[in-house]
Amino acid sequence: MSIPREYGPILDAVRGLTWPARRRVSGVHTGAHLSRLRGRAPELSEYRLYRQGDDPRQLDWKLLARSDRAFIRLSDDRAVHPTWFVVDASASMAFPLPGHTKWRMACGLAIGLAAVAQRAGDPVGAAIVAGAGTARVRARTRADVLVELGSALGGVVPSGAAALAPALLHVPERARLVIISDLLGDEPALRRAAAGRGSTGGDVHVLHVVSRDELDPPPSLALALDPEDASIERPFDAGARAVYRERFAEWRDEVARGWRLAGATYRQVQAEHDPALEVRAVAMSAAGRG
Amino acid sequence: MPVFLAPGYLVAAVLASAVVTALHLLAWRRPEPTLLPTARFAPSSAVRAVSRALRLSDVSLLVVRVLALLLAGAALARPTVTPRRSGVARVLLLDASRRVGSMDAVRDSARARLAGADAVVWVRVDSVARLLPDSAAGDRADVRGSLSAGLVAAVQAAHRLAGTFARVEVVVISPFAAESWDAATDAARRAWPGDVEAVRVGARAATAGAGGRTTRVARELPPVDDPIGAVFSLAVDSTLPAIRVRREAPSAADSAWARDGGVVVWWPRAGAGDAGHTSSASLAMLGDGARSAVGHFAALPGVALSGRAILRWGDGAIAAAEESLGGGCLRVVAVAVPDAGDEVLRPGFVRLARGLAMPCGGGSAELVDDETLASWAVPVRTTGDAAADAGVATVAGTRADETSVPAGPSATLERWLLAAVALALLIEWWLRRPRATSAAGNDASVPASRVAA
Numbered sequence: 001m002s003i004p005r006e007y008g009p010i011l012d013a014v015r016g017l018t019w020p021a022r023r024r025v026s027g028v029h030t031g032a033h034l035s036r037l038r039g040r041a042p043e044l045s046e047y048r049l050y051r052q053g054d055d056p057r058q059l060d061w062k063l064l065a066r067s068d069r070a071f072i073r074l075s076d077d078r079a080v081h082p083t084w085f086v087v088d089a090s091a092s093m094a095f096p097l098p099g100h101t102k103w104r105m106a107c108g109l110a111i112g113l114a115a116v117a118q119r120a121g122d123p124v125g126a127a128i129v130a131g132a133g134t135a136r137v138r139a140r141t142r143a144d145v146l147v148e149l150g151s152a153l154g155g156v157v158p159s160g161a162a163a164l165a166p167a168l169l170h171v172p173e174r175a176r177l178v179i180i181s182d183l184l185g186d187e188p189a190l191r192r193a194a195a196g197r198g199s200t201g202g203d204v205h206v207l208h209v210v211s212r213d214e215l216d217p218p219p220s221l222a223l224a225l226d227p228e229d230a231s232i233e234r235p236f237d238a239g240a241r242a243v244y245r246e247r248f249a250e251w252r253d254e255v256a257r258g259w260r261l262a263g264a265t266y267r268q269v270q271a272e273h274d275p276a277l278e279v280r281a282v283a284m285s286a287a288g289r290g
Numbered sequence: 291m292p293v294f295l296a297p298g299y300l301v302a303a304v305l306a307s308a309v310v311t312a313l314h315l316l317a318w319r320r321p322e323p324t325l326l327p328t329a330r331f332a333p334s335s336a337v338r339a340v341s342r343a344l345r346l347s348d349v350s351l352l353v354v355r356v357l358a359l360l361l362a363g364a365a366l367a368r369p370t371v372t373p374r375r376s377g378v379a380r381v382l383l384l385d386a387s388r389r390v391g392s393m394d395a396v397r398d399s400a401r402a403r404l405a406g407a408d409a410v411v412w413v414r415v416d417s418v419a420r421l422l423p424d425s426a427a428g429d430r431a432d433v434r435g436s437l438s439a440g441l442v443a444a445v446q447a448a449h450r451l452a453g454t455f456a457r458v459e460v461v462v463i464s465p466f467a468a469e470s471w472d473a474a475t476d477a478a479r480r481a482w483p484g485d486v487e488a489v490r491v492g493a494r495a496a497t498a499g500a501g502g503r504t505t506r507v508a509r510e511l512p513p514v515d516d517p518i519g520a521v522f523s524l525a526v527d528s529t530l531p532a533i534r535v536r537r538e539a540p541s542a543a544d545s546a547w548a549r550d551g552g553v554v555v556w557w558p559r560a561g562a563g564d565a566g567h568t569s570s571a572s573l574a575m576l577g578d579g580a581r582s583a584v585g586h587f588a589a590l591p592g593v594a595l596s597g598r599a600i601l602r603w604g605d606g607a608i609a610a611a612e613e614s615l616g617g618g619c620l621r622v623v624a625v626a627v628p629d630a631g632d633e634v635l636r637p638g639f640v641r642l643a644r645g646l647a648m649p650c651g652g653g654s655a656e657l658v659d660d661e662t663l664a665s666w667a668v669p670v671r672t673t674g675d676a677a678a679d680a681g682v683a684t685v686a687g688t689r690a691d692e693t694s695v696p697a698g699p700s701a702t703l704e705r706w707l708l709a710a711v712a713l714a715l716l717i718e719w720w721l722r723r724p725r726a727t728s729a730a731g732n733d734a735s736v737p738a739s740r741v742a743a
Contacts, residue, residue, distance in 0.1 A: 091327075092327030093327075095325065095326075095327050096325075097325065182327060184327050184328065213326070214326065214327065214328045217326060220324075221324050221326065222321030222322060222324070223321040223322065223323045223324065224323070224324060224325075224326035224329035224332055225323040225324065225325050225326065225329060226325075226326070226327065226329045226330060227325045227327055228327070229330075232329050232330050233323065233329070233334075234326075234329045234330075234332035234333070234334055234335075235321065235332075235335055236332060239333075240332050240333050240335070241332075243332065243333045244328075244331050244332040244333075247331040247332075248328055248331040251331065
């Protein structure tokens with residue numbers, strides 16, 4: 001079994017890309033991310049005056065001989081950063097018809113970012129939350145985790161309405177959490193559930209997927225129907241269209257503000273864009289901060 | 291060109307079609323729903339609204355519905371199809387009764403009216419009417435004529451011709467003797483609403499009997515001291531044919547005289563055992579309402595009355611009968627008259643006696659006057675009701691009026707129209723089906739489970 005052919009261009013485009021953690025990670029396994037721990041890595045980072053209790057083996061004897069002062073060598077350790085993807089597979093992601101562009105973008109983002117993380121040696125896991133249930137991919141560093149992730153994404157049909165917040169319970173607190181969703185479900189609960197991770201060393205990325213047809217509904221739209229709530233029916237005349245754009249923009253701004261205040265990295269992704277470019281943008285924005 | 295006998299249904303169908311068209315223009319329409327995950331951000335308002343841009347929805351469905359309504363209205367309106375007609379037809383009614391002066395005159399008058407006719411129907415009438423294959427009308431018959439019978443046959447022929455010819459003319463060639471005219475003559479004439487051309491030919495004088503060989507003026511009446519003799523002496527004049535009135539049974543000579551064309555009246559005397567006079571009785575001459583008498587008369591019992599009844603009592607019993615004998619006739623009168631008194635001399639009884647002295651067969655020397663004939667010839671006015679007059683043919687006498695065919699509703703056309711209605715309804719049902727199924731499942735925007743009914 002191999003990764004579905006449709007993800008080939010994305011994987012090629014993100015080859016060589018790094019996605020460093022936003023802050024020092026607390027992992028103990030050697031990895032690609034700066035660790036909180038200072039250890040005996042060959043790469044020297046700084047000197048510090050020797051204090052009682054320090055390991056004498058870290059003393060820089062040559063500097064002591066030159067300066068007659070005791071300094072210890074400090075170097076940054078690197079550790080792995082488990083990366084978990086929570087992918088929204090509710091009915092609202094199956095839009096617009098017939099191509100389900102939002103879902104395809106979500107899958108591309110998950111595969112692309114998972115490939116970047118896996119190549120850096122990070123364990124990658126996923127929870128794909130649909131109305132029928134949650135498909136989980138156990139976090140592993142092996143290369144076939146991408147195959148399993150691709151298979152899991154391909155086996156899910158976006159449908160129903162399911163809450164994403166409970167899926168966070170299975171994600172380790174200090175892992176890098178990537179939420180790929182249109183945030184039309186339980187966004188407030190999800191934000192609350194994700195808010196505490198920042199303080200505990202976690203890293204939260206929110207990729208808000210929106211469609212061009214949601215930003216600017218086509219003129220032929222006369223009556224809009226919510227795929228997750230049949231009671232929501234809205235006629236679309238000229239006046240309603242203007243009100244819709246205004247309200248939707250306000251909501252998006254409010255959501256972005258809320259996630260940023262919660263300590264997450266928020267990014268709005270338009271579904272019609274190139275997934276590879278979006279993956280690159282996510283990784284490089286993290287690198288810029290790092 | 292089709293004519294509708296009940297156009298109200300067609301008008302109703304047109305009105306219904308207008309209503310359907312208006313509904314198609316102004317129908318409340320529910321827009322096609324489309325999935326939009328962010329629909330919640332649009333303001334909520336009434337989903338169903340009349341389209342502000344008035345445009346016909348479902349043009350094909352509208353056309354089929356209107357067509358079905360109009361066809362149904364046309365079928366219920368009882369359409370008739372009037373076939374094309376052309377040409378002129380003429381019905382010639384030739385009187386060949388005993389009052390015709392010369393059959394040659396009749397034939398000449400008929401031949402003079404052949405010009406311009408594309409078809410001619412010959413009808414001969416004496417006491418009965420019959421259609422002739424050609425102009426050979428034959429000889430005059432020695433019987434009393436009946437214009438009523440002739441007109442019935444002529445009008446029937448005229449109605450048959452009206453289905454094929456644009457103009458049908460009826461011509462009656464007759465001396466128009468009063469004896470040929472009866473109460474049914476007017477009714478028979480009115481069965482034909484157009485002109486009837488009346489051509490009068492010379493009449494022969496009234497004779498005593500059918501044979502007409504004898505025109506004796508001689509009379510043999512009872513003596514004037516006999517009440518019957520007295521009344522006949524007052525009633526009979528030179529205008530009446532020869533007559534013998536007997537109080538006893540007629541002799542062989544009387545019978546021979548009657549066969550020779552005379553009129554014999556046998557008026558038996560009242561016997562000793564007769565019923566006698568009644569307090570009051572009335573007598574009426576058949577066929578002549580003006581001849582009646584009321585007086586102390588009684589029926590004579592034991593008198594056999596055979597032949598044609600010519601006199602009746604007030605209760606309808608026969609009082610006198612006429613039996614034809616060769617060229618003349620024998621009239622038997624079973625009425626007992628008082629021997630004394632002047633009841634028999636009263637004007638009413640005298641007129642009765644005069645009637646008994648008329649030529650045999652109820653004949654009359656009179657002719658129908660020209661004024662009556664002129665008014666009889668004018669066309670019957672139509673009622674003005676199109677349905678009632680649809681079958682009335684108009685005849686061009688001197689006018690060039692078109693005739694219409696007495697047509698009834700076309701059952702075949704109605705069946706075809708109803709079949710077309712059924713087909714239109716079937717097409718309408720078929721056109722509506724895809725709209726229901728597409729709204730349920732063929733729309734790519736909306737899953738089948740999400741579409742409201």
